[in-house]
Amino acid sequence: MENILDKLNDVQRQAVECTDGPVMVIAGAGSGKTRVLTYRIAHLLSKGVDAFNVLALTFTNKAAKEMKERVICLLGSSEAMNVWMGTFHSIFARILRIEADKLGYPSNFTIYDTDDSKSVIKTILKEQNLDDKMYPVNFVLGRISAAKSNLISVADYNNNAEIQTQDRAAGKPQIGTLYSLYNQRCRKSSAMDFDDLLYNTNVLFRDFTDVLYKYQQKFKYILVDEYQDTNYAQYLIVKKLAANNENICVVGDDAQSIYAFRGANIENILNFKKDYADAKVFKLEQNYRSTKNIVNAANSIIINNKDQIFKEIWTENEEGPKIQLFKTSTDNEEGMSVASSIFENKMNFQLNNSDFAILYRTNAQSRAMEEALRKLNVPYRIFGGLSFYKRKEVKDLIAYFRLTINHNDEEALYRIINYPARGIGKTTLEKIMVVANENDTSIWNIISNLQQFNAALSFNSGTITKISDFVTMIRSYATYLNDKNAFELANHIAASSGILRDLREDKTPEGISRQENIEELLNSIKDLVDKENDSDNEEQNISLNRFMEDIALITDSDKDDKENNDKVSLMTIHAAKGLEFPYVFVVGMEENLFPSQLSLSSRTDLEEERRLFYVAITRAMKKLTLSYSESRYRWGNLTLCEISRFVDEINEKCIDFPQKQINTSSFNYTKKFEPKEKPFVVQQEPPLSIAKKKLTKVSSISNNSNSSADDSFNAVNIGEIAIGMDVEHQRFGKGKVLQLEGNDSNTKALISFNGVGEKQLLLKFAKLKIL
DNA sequence: AGTGATCAGATTTTT
DNA sequence: TCTGATCACT
Numbered sequence: 001m002e003n004i005l006d007k008l009n010d011v012q013r014q015a016v017e018c019t020d021g022p023v024m025v026i027a028g029a030g031s032g033k034t035r036v037l038t039y040r041i042a043h044l045l046s047k048g049v050d051a052f053n054v055l056a057l058t059f060t061n062k063a064a065k066e067m068k069e070r071v072i073c074l075l076g077s078s079e080a081m082n083v084w085m086g087t088f089h090s091i092f093a094r095i096l097r098i099e100a101d102k103l104g105y106p107s108n109f110t111i112y113d114t115d116d117s118k119s120v121i122k123t124i125l126k127e128q129n130l131d132d133k134m135y136p137v138n139f140v141l142g143r144i145s146a147a148k149s150n151l152i153s154v155a156d157y158n159n160n161a162e163i164q165t166q167d168r169a170a171g172k173p174q175i176g177t178l179y180s181l182y183n184q185r186c187r188k189s190s191a192m193d194f195d196d197l198l199y200n201t202n203v204l205f206r207d208f209t210d211v212l213y214k215y216q217q218k219f220k221y222i223l224v225d226e227y228q229d230t231n232y233a234q235y236l237i238v239k240k241l242a243a244n245n246e247n248i249c250v251v252g253d254d255a256q257s258i259y260a261f262r263g264a265n266i267e268n269i270l271n272f273k274k275d276y277a278d279a280k281v282f283k284l285e286q287n288y289r290s291t292k293n294i295v296n297a298a299n300s301i302i303i304n305n306k307d308q309i310f311k312e313i314w315t316e317n318e319e320g321p322k323i324q325l326f327k328t329s330t331d332n333e334e335g336m337s338v339a340s341s342i343f344e345n346k347m348n349f350q351l352n353n354s355d356f357a358i359l360y361r362t363n364a365q366s367r368a369m370e371e372a373l374r375k376l377n378v379p380y381r382i383f384g385g386l387s388f389y390k391r392k393e394v395k396d397l398i399a400y401f402r403l404t405i406n407h408n409d410e411e412a413l414y415r416i417i418n419y420p421a422r423g424i425g426k427t428t429l430e431k432i433m434v435v436a437n438e439n440d441t442s443i444w445n446i447i448s449n450l451q452q453f454n455a456a457l458s459f460n461s462g463t464i465t466k467i468s469d470f471v472t473m474i475r476s477y478a479t480y481l482n483d484k485n486a487f488e489l490a491n492h493i494a495a496s497s498g499i500l501r502d503l504r505e506d507k508t509p510e511g512i513s514r515q516e517n518i519e520e521l522l523n524s525i526k527d528l529v530d531k532e533n534d535s536d537n538e539e540q541n542i543s544l545n546r547f548m549e550d551i552a553l554i555t556d557s558d559k560d561d562k563e564n565n566d567k568v569s570l571m572t573i574h575a576a577k578g579l580e581f582p583y584v585f586v587v588g589m590e591e592n593l594f595p596s597q598l599s600l601s602s603r604t605d606l607e608e609e610r611r612l613f614y615v616a617i618t619r620a621m622k623k624l625t626l627s628y629s630e631s632r633y634r635w636g637n638l639t640l641c642e643i644s645r646f647v648d649e650i651n652e653k654c655i656d657f658p659q660k661q662i663n664t665s666s667f668n669y670t671k672k673f674e675p676k677e678k679p680f681v682v683q684q685e686p687p688l689s690i691a692k693k694k695l696t697k698v699s700s701i702s703n704n705s706n707s708s709a710d711d712s713f714n715a716v717n718i719g720e721i722a723i724g725m726d727v728e729h730q731r732f733g734k735g736k737v738l739q740l741e742g743n744d745s746n747t748k749a750l751i752s753f754n755g756v757g758e759k760q761l762l763l764k765f766a767k768l769k770i771l
Numbered sequence: 772a773g774t775g776a777t778c779a780g781a782t783t784t785t786t
Numbered sequence: 787t788c789t790g791a792t793c794a795c796t
Contacts, residue, residue, distance in 0.1 A: 778790100
């Protein structure tokens with residue numbers, strides 16, 4: 001362990017070794033934040049602290065998983081498996097399941113995801129006859145969520161004059177009622193939404209001091225990652241748990257707080273020293289990620305914010321190229337400029353696609369980028385699209401699991417009672433809902449006791465049979481919960497519910513892909529079962545129950561590892577947080593887009609946008625390129641755009657500012673960034689969904705990015721090359737031309753290189769020598 | 772139950 | 787402009 005600590009710089013090591021008492025680590029971008037956290041845990045364990053006494057909280061599953069793996073690697077033992085390491089939501093869901101009875105919940109409560117929550121609200125709005133224009137679902141859910149995040153109960157909400165005035169002023173006086181009904185509905189379904197997991201943990205710790213004491217004793221050492229993103233509910237949980245031992249270490253960067261819009265409270269990190277007077281503060285200011293130009297540019301941006309903890313990020317890395325700025329006249333041209341720049345860099349310097357990332361403020365901006373990349377046959381991957389667990393077919397099957405485990409889970413029931421179609425239609429269901437409301441009981445209670453309620457329902461015998469068949473089916477699944485393992489039962493449900501049959505009838509590519517998704521879900525369950533069986537866990541057969549415990553909390557960020565990963569990454573800046581790429585393009589640097597128009601009215605909102613820009617810049621390791629367009633389609637209207645104020649805030653020494661060099665014509669300077677001639681002919685385009693799949697097959701340039709120009713390899717004169725010729729490539733060596741495609745400047749050659757295999761190269765860029 | 776028309780809504784979203 | 791949700795209609 002001692003030699004492991006040698007791998008840390010001074011401040012990092014101090015932060016790791018200072019294990020007792022409150023510690024705050026302010027970790028600048030790229031300064032080794034995760035390193036400190038993992039080494040700190042490893043250090044604690046190697047000092048003899050029991051893994052069961054350590055709690056490490058993160059915001060994403062990915063971060064938790066990564067941390068766990070790295071600690072195990074450091075220690076060379078699986079001791080770290082016993083550390084409670086996970087997201088706020090998953091850790092406290094786990095505790096809530098253990099303590100559920102104290103709050104009047106069954107321990108197998110369902111966790112409602114956002115879609116479930118929205119659906120509950122829609123149902124309530126309908127029942128209350130409220131105009132959904134006056135009460136947009138997102139708005140209502142937003143209010144409820146904000147209330148819960150700030151630990152405002154239904155009673156508090158309705159008694160708080162300020163809140164009531166706000167809602168009335170907004171013409172939405174019924175929000176408090178909706179909040180109340182929503183909570184009732186969730187409880188009746190034995191369900192908690194995401195916010196409930198934190199809210200109810202607070203209730204638990206507030207009302208059951210013995211429980212709080214138990215966990216205070218257990219978690220002697222607490223670590224919190226991304227502390228700047230905690231909301232009040234999370235803050236208070238941590239504070240209460242740490243109250244006895246005060247061995248709390250929070251790590252974060254106020255400059256990277258970009259989730260205030262969702263309730264994250266930047267004050268939590270700014271006020272840490274007020275909460276813990278004897279807190280030690282360590283500032284990690286050395287950046288190991290980026291060039292001097294990038295670090296300095298980021299510094300020059302963030303200095304414009306008023307609310308911040310002072311720090312000075314520096315780096316020993318090379319100076320690197322200046323930041324580049326592209327200007328184009330339309331958003332589509334912006335896409336072309338970025339795509340061709342990626343293409344050129346990739347070809348000229350033999351880079352991987354995965355060395356590049358395109359970051360944008362809004363998802364809508366991805367379209368132009370995608371189109372351009374597709375034209376150039378550059379494989380790309382969009383992050384943050386529809387997550388695996390949000391796909392309809394996956395949710396359908398999971399809804400069967402949910403209803404099997406928790407018969408009161410109404411959202412699951414609505415989803416599947418007539419899927420696959422079994423003749424229980426809307427009218428039937430509406431009748432049941434009415435009767436359930438009248439009798440103040442659950443849907444499940446009605447359908448499992450049809451005889452008792454049929455006076456009010458007056459269903460005919462056909463309907464009764466259909467419904468009771470459904471009930472029998474779900475009950476039969478439930479009886480298997482104990483004697484079949486998760487995979488066996490999941491498989492059984494997929495087959496016998498008719499879901500698989502229904503999907504198999506659909507022979508379209510989309511239908512096939514849906515089947516594959518179901519298969520993938522089943523496989524992931526099998527993996528889990530197998531893994532548990534391999535480990536020395538006494539619980540030999542993991543039940544479906546166990547599998548479902550945190551399924552709602554899982555996102556698929558660590559999935560599709562098997563696929564070809566050499567792709568350009570496209571994502572929002574929010575999604576890019578925590579990631580790094582050698583070459584980064586931040587697009588849409590325009591006023592009203594970035595910073596967003598909606599942020600312009602308040603200083604705090606504008607500062608959050610600026611932090612977002614800071615996050616964007618600091619993702620880049622080697623080279624950063626910004627771009628903006630003079631016009632852009634927004635909601636169908638062509639709007640004229642001005643360059644973002646943020647570009648002007650960048651220290652001019654760090655950026656190539658073409659305007660300042662060429663004053664004569666404000667148009668000329670864009671030229672050099674645009675494709676030289678109309679190079680890339682649009683080929684017949686397959687529909688997008690199919691095209692995306694094909695992209696994975698596009699061959700890519702292999703690793704190794706350190707290439708220096710070698711003059712003996714020049715771009716070959718395109719007319720000279722012919723099928724069958726022997727050629728030599730700077731990197732791939734000797735090969736034979738198999739195929740030529742396209743014409744003039746965008747002729748592509750398929751070349752079989754000895755020992756390397758077949759590569760498609762664009763002659764314009766490939767440095768080839770004819771032998 | 773499925774289809775076509777129509778209409779609203781469209782920052783960011785770790786869970 | 788584009789997407790999806792909803793609704794009326796068959």
